[in-house]
Structures are given as structure tokens and as C-alpha cells.
Amino acid sequence: MPESFDELLAKCSRTALKLEFRDQYMSGDPGYVAWEAGDLDRAVEEYAGWTATARGAIERGVQMKRARVVSEPVSEYITFEHAVTARVNVAAGEQIRWVPRQRVSDLALPGNDVWIFDDSVLQFCLFGGDGRFVANEVNTDPDLVKLCVTAFEAAWERGIDHDQYSVSA
Numbered sequence: 001m002p003e004s005f006d007e008l009l010a011k012c013s014r015t016a017l018k019l020e021f022r023d024q025y026m027s028g029d030p031g032y033v034a035w036e037a038g039d040l041d042r043a044v045e046e047y048a049g050w051t052a053t054a055r056g057a058i059e060r061g062v063q064m065k066r067a068r069v070v071s072e073p074v075s076e077y078i079t080f081e082h083a084v085t086a087r088v089n090v091a092a093g094e095q096i097r098w099v100p101r102q103r104v105s106d107l108a109l110p111g112n113d114v115w116i117f118d119d120s121v122l123q124f125c126l127f128g129g130d131g132r133f134v135a136n137e138v139n140t141d142p143d144l145v146k147l148c149v150t151a152f153e154a155a156w157e158r159g160i161d162h163d164q165y166s167v168s169a
Contacts (some may be wrong), residue, residue, distance in 0.1 A: 002138040008117050009057055011042075016057060017116040018066040019152045021109070024131040030125040035080045043080070047088040054092035064094040067155045069109075071101045074167045082167045090162055097159025104158060109151045110144075119149050 009016060026032070031046035054064055067087065070078050082098070089096050113125040122145055126134040139145075 002136065005123060005136065006114070008121060008123055008138070009053070009062075011121075012057065012062050012117045012121055014062065014118050015116070016062050016118075017063045017149075017152045018064075018113070019110065019116070019155060020066065020068045020113045020146070022113065022127060022131065023071050023115040024077045025127065026131050026133060027077070031084065032077065032080055035083060038099065040083060043084050044087045047084060051092045054089065054094050058093035064092075064155065065117055065152075066096050067099055067152060067159050068096065069099045069101055069155060079167045082162075082165070084162050092132055096162040097156055098156050098162065098165040104155055107151060107154050108162070109145060109155070110148050114148050116145070116148050116152060120145060122148055 003011075003105035028048075031043040034040075034046060058064055068078075068081070074082070085096055110124070113127070115123040115125070117123070120140065122139045124137045124139065126137065128134050
């Protein structure tokens with residue numbers, strides 16, 4: 001059985017990088033539902049577990065970076081993600097950059113969202129067309145790891161820091 005995200009993050013000692021590509025994730029997610037209802041505080045509360053997990057990894061020395069490749073104008077879901085990011089991800093110590101999709105047209109990118117742990121282990125996050133989570137796949141193939149690390153670094157360089165990115169762009 002492949003290792004879970006929690007197991008991979010627990011083994012991680014230097015970097016946990018995430019490259020995201022979707023404009024819509026799980027529309028039934030309680031945080032998203034709360035935000036849609038106009039309750040940002042409740043939406044943020046739904047991610048308290050993630051904030052604690054990320055903060056714990058960062059406190060033990062893991063640098064966490066997330067590059068979100070987004071279509072513009074952004075979807076309603078991306079507007080939600082942007083609304084909670086400062087109080088969920090950034091509050092934990094994650095570094096977040098938003099990358100307008102047109103900035104990555106000339107890059108070789110993986111076909112799925114991916115976590116990259118210590119530049120050696122990948123966890124692909126697979127979603128259905130409706131945004132529902134399907135499965136995670138772990139891979140340690142050195143060539144695939146190199147492709148994903150290179151893709152992350154290139155997207156990161158083209159990204160806009162969270163505090164400077166506006167979803168109304």
C-alpha cells in the first residue's frame with residue numbers, strides 16, 4: 001500500500017512543494033460550502049487541521065511552497081481558495097504563489113497536481129472531472145521527479161506572491 005500524505009510529510013526533512021493545476025476542486029467541501037454561504041470564519045475553521053499539520057512540518061524545518069496555476073479570470077473556487085489562503089496556508093508558514101496559466105504555456109508540466117517531498121518522492125493527487133478526489137499515486141522514478149522539480153521551479157519563478165495577487169485581475 002502506498003504511503004499516505006501524512007506519512008510522506010512526516011519523513012520529509014527539507015522541502016514539501018506542491019504544484020496545483022485545477023480551477024475547481026471538491027465543491028462539496030465543508031470549507032467551500034461555508035464560504036459560499038458567506039461565512040469566511042467558518043471556512044477557515046474547516047482547515048484548522050491543515051494549518052496545524054503544515055505548521056508542524058515548518059516548525060521542524062521543512063520549507064513548504066505551493067504554486068497554484070490558475071486560469072484568468074479565476075473561477076469561483078479559486079476566489080474561495082484565495083480568500084482563505086492568508087488565514088490557512090500563509091498563517092501556517094507556507095509560501096504561496098499564484099501563476100496565471102498563460103505564463104506557463106511554454107513549460108513541460110505534469111498532468112496532475114503533485115506534492116514533491118525532498119526532491120525525491122512524488123505524490124500525484126488525482127481528481128475526477130467534477131473535482132472529486134479519486135486517489136493519490138506515489139512515484140520515485142528519478143526522471144519523473146526531475147521533470148516535476150523543474151516544472152515546480154519554473155512555475156514558482158513565474159508566480160505572484162499571495163499578498164500581491166488579486167483574484168479580480
